[in-house]
Amino acid sequence: MKPELHRFHGGLRLDGHKAESLAGGLRQASLPRQLVLPLKQHIGDYNKPLVDVGDRVLKGHLIAANSSLICAAVHAPTSGRVSAIEARPVPHPSGFTDTCIVIDVDGKDDAAEPQLRDPSTLAAEAMIQQICRAGIVGLGGAAFPTSPKVSRSRQQGIDTLVINGIECEPYITCDDILMRTDPAGVLRGVGYLQQILAPRVTLIGIEDNKPEALAAMREALLRAPLANTEIIAVPTVYPSGSEKQLIQILTGRQIPHGQLAFDIGFLCQNVGTCRAIAQALEQDQPMISRIVTLSGDNIADPGNWEVRLGTPIRDLVAQAGGYRHAERAHLVMGGPMMGISLAGDEVPIVKASNCILAMTRETIPARPGHHDECIRCGKCVEVCPAQLLPQQLYWHSRARAFDQAQEFHLFDCIECGCCSAVCPSKIPLVQYYRAAKSEVRAARKAQFKSDRARARFEFREKRLALKKQQDEERKRKKREALQRKRARPGQESTVEADPVQAALDRVKARKQARRDEPS
Amino acid sequence: MSDAQLSSPYLSPGKPVGALMLQVVIALLPGTLAYAWFFGPGVLINIVFAVVLALAFEAVILKLRQRPIRPHLSDLSAVVAAWLFALCLPMHSPWWLVAVGIGFTMIAGKHVYGGLGFNPFNPAMVGYVVLLISFPREMTTWFLPIEVSGQSLGLADSLAFTFGAADTTGWDALTAATPLDQIRTAVGQDIPISEARSAPLFGHVGGKGWEWIALCWLLGGIWLLVTRTIRWQIPLSLLLSVVAISALFYGIDSERFASPAFHLLSGAVMIGAFFIATDPVTASTTDTGRLLYGAMIGLLAYVIRTWGGYPDGIAFAVLLANMCVPLIDYYTRPRAYGES
Known part of the structure; x- marks a missing residue:
């Protein structure tokens, strides 16, 4: 079938x-x-x-x-x-x-001993x-x-x-x-x-x-x-x-x-x-x-x-006969639609390096801001495989209206580059979306951090307030206990309350006793 | 090699804006030539004068706005706007009329909003409507087709008229309202359409000459569709809505309401459907939105034509629809991939 x-x-x-x-x-x-x-x-x-x-x-x-x-x-x-x-x-x-x-x-090229097993x-x-x-x-x-x-x-x-x-x-x-x-x-x-x-x-x-x-x-x-x-x-x-x-x-x-x-x-x-x-x-x-x-x-x-892996791209280029125009070389890893520009040819081949493109500088796209204005022709809408409205996304991304950009599904963009490729105004649309995405991610991260910081701060405030409250409670209880003691008149407490008088009384009694003895 | 911050795609981009506009200019040629054939070279003078003025205005404004002049002039958007504007004017218009209209087109229609891409209203229609409201007499003085009047103004006469050096006595015999306007007036005076249509101004279906020019706009429109300069949604829904509403009223009373064919081939319906309503900057951008936008223009134009105070309604209909575009676009967002 x-x-x-x-x-x-x-x-x-x-x-x-x-x-x-x-x-x-x-x-x-x-x-x-x-x-x-x-x-x-x-x-x-x-x-x-x-x-x-x-x-x-x-x-x-x-x-x-x-x-x-x-x-x-x-x-x-x-x-x-x-x-x-x-x-x-x-x-x-x-x-x-x-x-x-x-x-x-x-x-x-000495190899480590492989451990062979039958995978089946x-x-x-x-x-x-x-x-x-x-x-x-x-x-x-x-x-x-x-x-x-x-x-x-x-x-x-x-x-x-x-x-x-x-x-x-x-x-x-x-x-x-x-x-x-x-x-x-x-x-x-x-x-x-x-x-x-x-x-x-x-x-x-x-x-x-x-x-x-x-x-x-x-x-x-x-x-x-x-x-x-x-x-x-x-x-x-x-x-x-x-x-x-x-x-x-x-x-x-x-x-x-x-x-x-x-x-x-x-x-x-x-x-x-x-x-x-x-x-x-x-x-x-x-x-x-x-x-x-x-x-x-x-x-x-x-x-x-x-x-x-790890082979410098320079070595590979040399094996492929070198550049045609070394002075105008521009290296891209990946394909022309989604690849990334490389800083130079000393960069190594890694696991993700499916393709190295040696292009001339003429193919470098326009920078954000160095292009014509969007005429809303909608050619980007026709080619978008994610069924988005790229020109609306561009409008909101450029205006830094990231909430609206997300409402227009900014994060569903797969960055395939179709919209940029057909744009008559040569707007590097995908660059705008990448920038918007990374700003939103950074903002989310910052939001997460500040939320966590706020939560911690509020918890600390609460903890300190609770401690203060407990301290005050304790002090209050102590004070109250003291006051209660004072307020309640007790026998033993009166004696203890006036030890001077008691001593005087004792001395008086002793003197009285001495006066009585010789007679 | 320090371009690492640049990102994909690294393909030479598609056709630039200027190439798209050039297709529009090419598509305008058959209709423009037919216009000159039926009504004399006056229209060509209008177009050339309007284009030159528009480029001059744009250059001056760009200079004042401290923007690069050459790249903006070479996108040809000013040429297309001026050309469409000139086609809306009566074929012999004094120079100051053209100048005022182009001034409004370029300044109030385009650059006050930030230039190409930012204007919410169709610039050519802004200029045209300003003139229509401000100078109704000049704007409704239409010359008869050569076939009807039997004489035409040559290039020299037309130039002399445009630049105010002509002796215009006796020219009244050469002018009349447009067929569309005459039908409206006739209906207003309770004259049956079949009787009004027997006037020499009328041809097979629409006005003499006008019907052929309209077919030439259709031809140009097909060219725009074939070259994928425009999409089919706006022209189709606009024409269909005109046919639908005019068929409805024609069916109700064919003596008070003109036939769908007459409406399609009269006034600015054809050029509006393919050249004016499809201006990308001011039109809706979603597929569904474009259908709604086109239908709205068709219906409004018919209503204004039939019951309104102006002979044709395309210009007003386009401007009214322009106002609704943000709303239309918002509510007709397509379902994104994976969205339920």
């Missing part, structure tokens, strides 16, 4: 620019002299470094461990010596530096443990740690497992090349996810602009069939690779506002993540490398490389 495909609202048909990077097949990137591994390459909390400067590490060694549940461990991608643990530039939208473990590569005999919990130990994150670009996502999905129960081989952004072809070169590996990973989650049905979505990948995957599925698993060619419309949109295309269902995919019984995993799961379970291989597309109009020899 062939499931009926559904459409999502809006979207764009973009020039794919896929052929450039597919020509050369999949190449192995050479080992650089130094690897720079950020402690945090995922969405979530920081890892704890387990090595010290001077330590020798082997390929596959755990060098930074999870500090919390939402975390993904980091392993040494090759053998060498830790030469520094320090702040280095990392891929970050604000060009931040962050703590990195720097390894001087010795070139021997493992219990689901043990498999999730292994995925966690391997430091696997979603390889589609968002880099959310995989083990907590799978674990939570298992608790909630999964009806439909969605495997994302869409790769809808222009230029990026790392999933395409993976499905062409190792479809069996991807499908074995899918099989392990089925073993963990026992979904009713598995849908593998691949965009129809990748006929070779579709054919390779279908052939691999024929050779090693999986139960209730369907490979579906999806029309090429950006952003069909977005989780929400892909689920809508394949099943016609929308994730209700404020919920996540597993709340309605869906789990979405990228094809690259599936292959990484297979490698982790079968070969005990942690996440130490990934396929990276290096493309863009400013790179001499675009292509796909299997790259060790």
